[in-house]
């Protein structure tokens with residue numbers, strides 16, 4: 001089935017409207033492959049007809065499915081391990097009764113959320129005053145994150161001491177999987193949040209993880225998200241992006257202190 005350039009451009013504009021994400025011409029084949037099954041499922045015979053369907057305001061569910069299919073959700077436990085090592089030291093240096101709020105702002109299926117929760121519980125205690133908010137644009141991945149249930153072949157990155165403390169290995173029917181312990185599951189809130197829209201009232205955070213998501217936005221999209229996310233940082237708090245992402249030139253208030261780790265020091269307040 002063919003997708004002509006004009007229709008692709010309209011899909012790309014639709015995607016930007018829905019999620020803020022930029023889909024350049026080079027993503028045309030990917031879009032074609034990822035949406036093909038939806039044409040069959042919805043019994044439409046052209047990409048043009050499927051796009052018309054997506055533009056129907058009553059098709060909220062189909063819109064979410066398409067955005068989800070066109071988004072990359074790749075993630076794994078303790079991805080970019082140096083960030084977690086750094087955070088562990090930073091948290092260890094604080095008084096045990098500190099209150100700490102952490103936001104995983106494009107959490108995908110939750111591996112980043114649980115990596116953070118394990119570090120916080122290990123350093124401060126399971127009952128201490130820390131909380132994690134995990135959010136993503138996709139309800140599907142947030143539901144998976146909340147289920148906290150993973151295949152054992154995807155958990156290599158979890159340090160063995162944390163694995164023993166915070167992961168329950170499945171037996172019988174659950175053989176080959178693990179479940180995050182309830183003590184950690186009770187400390188995490190899950191929400192669907194689209195970073196391209198005005199952000200809801202979620203409070204202020206000591207650490208925000210915004211890793212491997214800005215790469216999907218053009219410079220204006222990045223700037224817009226960053227402006228909103230910065231407002232959710234406490235003074236002197238930390239923002240993490242991926243090692244391969246740079247915030248150079250996007251904010252005067254963020255000081256690079258380690259690869260991918262920025263500290264918020266407002267120039268206005270100084």
Ligand SMILES: C[S@@+](CC[C@H](N)C(=O)[O-])C[C@H]1O[C@@H](n2cnc3c(N)ncnc32)[C@H](O)[C@@H]1O
Pocket residue numbers: 019020021071072073074075076079105106107108109112135136137138141193194195196210211212213216
């Ligand atoms: C590659 S994953 C990154 C997961 C994790 N942060 C990591 O570094 O391993 C990117 C995630 O960003 C989410 N995402 C894309 N656009 C978004 C938006 N506008 N608002 C919120 N999340 C978004 C996707 O659904 C996807 O789950």
